[in-house]
Amino acid sequence: MAETIDTKTAQGCCSEEHEMTVEQAIPAIDHIIDSLKKTKGALIPVLQQTQNLLGYLPEQVLVHISRKMDIPFSEVTGVVTFYSFFSTVPRGKHVVRVCLGTACYVRGGKQVLEAISRELDIAVGSTTDDRLFSLEIGRCFGACGLAPVVMIDETVHQRIRPDKVNDLLNTHRDLDAQEEQHA
């Protein structure tokens, strides 16, 4: 059974690797595992790289990793559920992390979170229907001097005001629309 990892959306926002099916991804995952064969305690790096490849960690993949690395499935899922960076459900193309570290909290991070949540119409930890954005809480990105901050993918955006979140999200929406046109 080919479980399609489909991030195809109404807005067509998908990079090629995200269209990969689990079956297609297996050789790549095997390659990751082989490349880390000499590394001690390689499970977490393997999971990190696999998630980078697929965007999330479906159960089928975890079973495969467990067999290939000869680590009990219970241990693999134990690790996956322990760390907040691992996700077993598909995530959006852009992960929006609103910092709720102390500095951001006292400078109004919570209001920014509420505004984004309202704007995207999703709760924390979930993904928009078009799979464009996932909303998460961050615990300090070390940009406290510029609080409150929001990290979208790997970029930190500083001094975000609740009334400006729309602009921030629209920039990403526009970029994606442009990408789609190019494609």
Next chain:
Amino acid sequence: MPKKKISSLEEFFDFADSCRESLSRKRQSQEIHVCTGGGCIASGSLETAAAFEAAVKQAGSDITVKQTGCMGPCSKGPVVRVMPANTLYEGITKDRAETIFRQHLQEGTVVAEWAQKDQATGEPTAEDTQSSFFAPQRLITLRNSGNIDPLNIEEYLASEGYQALAKVLKEMSPEDVISEMEVSGLRGRGGAGFPTWLKWKFTSQAEAKTKYVLCNADEGDPGAFMDRSVLEGDPHSIIEGMAIAAYTVGASQGYVYVRAEYPLAIARLQKAIEQARAMGLLGKPVLGTRFSFDLEIRMGSGAFVCGEETALINSIEGKRGEPRPRPPFPAQKGLWDKPTLLNNVETYANVAPIIRDGAGKYASVGTDTSKGTKVFALAGSINNTGLVEVPIGTPLGDLIYDVGGGVLNGRAFKAAQIGGPSGGCIPKQHLSVPLDYGSLEKLGSIMGSGGMIVMDDTSCMVDVARYFLEFVQEESCGKCAPCRVGTKRMLETLDRICEGEGKEGDIELLEQLGAMVKDTSLCGLGQTAPNPVLSTIRHFREEYESHIRDRHCDAGICAGLVRASCQSACPANVDIPGFVALVAEGRYAEALKLHRERNPFAAVCARVCFHTCEDKCQRIGMDDSVAVRGIKRFLVDQEITIQVPKVLQSD
């Protein structure tokens, strides 16, 4: 870069000399340093650097544009320093680059408008070292950050880099290094402040063929970002510190555990490791000696508890990041059950200067019991947010008012939160406390990793305590009951208080639970988790009492108790948002009626009130407060013309 690996110490010293010479030649010519620390990148410093490069190219000049690590004043970013004049410019967005290049570098006049200003006089400071921000600082950990290109190993070598490692390999035995560290008095900078030399001694004494050294860069405390800045701005100093530690304890493999939220730090450290390897400063052997050492980066996956040493070890082993009971301590049985030395980033960054310049010099800074300097990350309600390094023992007030430039928007200082979720709040009556391990502990706080959040009168201490407890409750790994259940019960109690449902005895309950969690938790996370609650109860008990007894939140934060912060601040509790909204719609009569429900003397109040409501206005953060008293005066003045007669009817 030499073509091949350096294979002997003599060769190394020669090469370092040549790097030094070429740098000192370069130092005499003009250079533009653009800060590319994480903070300034978020402010757009990469575009600024590109704009400078374009301007230089267009002018056909040979001035170097250098991307350095963090310079300190993060909130003023992007920050640019023009050398050799040492002039610091703040807020240099890409459109300002050309002007600075033309006026300062070509015509030789300082662009006063954007140069760093002296706080007292408002005049631009000629050299940044004289400014009130930099003058009280003493840079040891951050010696290179902001001065050198972190991705250029030759600049690190030219700044006396790897000299300490070479010195150790050439003429010092592990025992010599340990006694030098003992003299230096360096204590762990990650939080607990355990003497570094003792840790090194225990690990070196443990008998085993394989040992490990680890670097804890899982900087999870919200509000602390010094480790990030060191990794981004001076990654080689960590490699050097770890190599010296490995030589001392007898390890040949090291790991740096960096949190995944720091992609730039990971990338720069990785690059630095590759450079060191290519040059023979890492690998087998190191600089042609009998010592060999290599480093690997391990990325965290978003678990705060992994900053605890045994949890970090479990995580590197590929397991759930749950702490282990101690003893056995990592020095006996750590990573893969081998003796393991674990120190924090900032601790390692201090090693090379201690060895190179002598422990005595290092120990001359600081207090009797706490030597050296400490990096603090200033954030929150303070004018100069950013990274600062001051001698240990500097009074808290000096740090906030001199280096930090005082509280934002001229508000009143209320408390400084030090040490993140493990630390506590220091109130204003203790502003003179020297920042050292012992003094802070006496006040119920800890030095911690050095995150310092300054809070003004708009912060509610009960809410702050609740915030930290929510944090540790979410991050508690769940292994031991006191931390898992105890913090949950405490959080429930605090939630109740903040929602206006607190009852008598809640404060005592929190104290009792807090003491229990502290005494019985397995690891450092649980043992320090109650600190924010206990320290705020200690210093701000009256705030808890007013939440519980009067159902009142003075700061206007706790949603269950407050409709609007202005209303909460009003002694008469007038419905300010209500009447302001009615005035906006021109419904003056209704507005007045609403006012008179709480305070019948609207006209008097509109003229003489000292408007505490305006001090607490939420708009202050954006521009200025709403002129509540002015609106009120306008409102009552309308009454003269628009009278609303009261019609009484008999039945």
